[in-house]
Amino acid sequence: MTVTVFVILWACLSALTSLVTEAVKKFATTEYPDNLVALIVAVATGAIVTSVYYAQTGIPFTALNVVYIVAVSILNWVGATVGYDKVKQAILQLQGDAESGDSNE
Numbered sequence: 001m002t003v004t005v006f007v008i009l010w011a012c013l014s015a016l017t018s019l020v021t022e023a024v025k026k027f028a029t030t031e032y033p034d035n036l037v038a039l040i041v042a043v044a045t046g047a048i049v050t051s052v053y054y055a056q057t058g059i060p061f062t063a064l065n066v067v068y069i070v071a072v073s074i075l076n077w078v079g080a081t082v083g084y085d086k087v088k089q090a091i092l093q094l095q096g097d098a099e100s101g102d103s104n105e
Helices: 003-027 034-057 064-104
Strands: none
Touching: 003 034, 003 064, 034 064
C-alpha cells in the first residue's frame, strides 16, 4: 500500500465513520458515550473497508499489510473523533450565535 492510498483511505473512512456514528447514535435506544461508539464504528469500518480494498486490488495479507489495517483503523478513530467533536462544537456555537442574533432584532 502506498502512502497516497493510505491517506485517501484514512480520509474517506473518517468521513464514513462520522456518518455511521451519527446514524448509530440517532437510532440507538440507549445512550452510549460518543467516543465509545466512534471507536467501535471506526475499528469495524477501517478493518472491513481496508480488507475489501486489499481483496479487490490483489494486495496480499502479509504481516506488514495487517499492521496497515490496524493503523488505518486507529487513525480512522482519531480522525473521526476529532472531526466529529469539532464539527459538533462549531454547529452548537453557530446555533448560539444565530439565537442571540435573532433576539436582537
